[in-house]
């Protein structure tokens with residue numbers, strides 16, 4: 001079966017992409033705009049590079065409101081915090097995804113405490129084990145009220161208890177207990193790991209494989 005995506009309705013295109021590109025990490029994004037502080041989860045999210053350190057977010061249109069509040073605030077201010085989501089915070093994260101009217105502070109709605117950021121105006125979520133302070137490097141409007149934001153990561157906050165060795169940035173990844181999104185309301189835990197060392201050309205030659 002082949003789907004040509006300019007021939008199918010948008011919900012079909014969405015399903016084909018979002019039900020196959022899994023698991024997706026979740027960026028719990030806090031912004032501050034003219035209407036105050038805003039929080040919402042975004043799973044079209046990943047790291048894009050480390051020199052400079054960059055992340056990307058995909059913000060689709062809201063069916064009834066045009067740009068989502070997160071997109072409006074980032075386009076206006078260029079500033080946002082990406083908080084990562086452990087399993088214990090999934091209910092609060094989910095609450096902040098509600099289609100609340102503009103100006104509603106979803107952090108207050110979900111009973112979440114915040115801490116000030118160092119470089120930017122939006123605060124971070126105090127309970128989140130990891131938070132990235134970001135400034136937009138570039139924002140591309142990819143469709144009607146749909147945007148991809150590339151953010152430069154200015155600072156990483158990580159709770160001390162998850163650092164095995166702060167000097168070397170050895171992180172207790174398992175203890176972070178982060179969740180990822182599958183399709184719809186399905187989520188995936190990040191504990192089911194296996195080890196696969198990367199080959200080198202020299203190693204392949206030594207083993208007579210090339």
Ligand SMILES: Cc1cc2nc3c(=O)[nH]c(=O)nc-3n(C[C@H](O)[C@H](O)[C@H](O)COP(=O)(O)O)c2cc1C
Nearest residue numbers: 040041042043044058059060068069070097098099
């Ligand atoms: C786990 C999760 C991941 C989501 N990922 C995205 C996403 O990547 N892009 C998007 O446009 N909406 C995504 N949403 C929906 C937004 O969170 C939702 O539309 C929210 O109301 C937007 O809030 P805002 O207008 O305050 O930015 C996601 C929702 C959940 C629960």
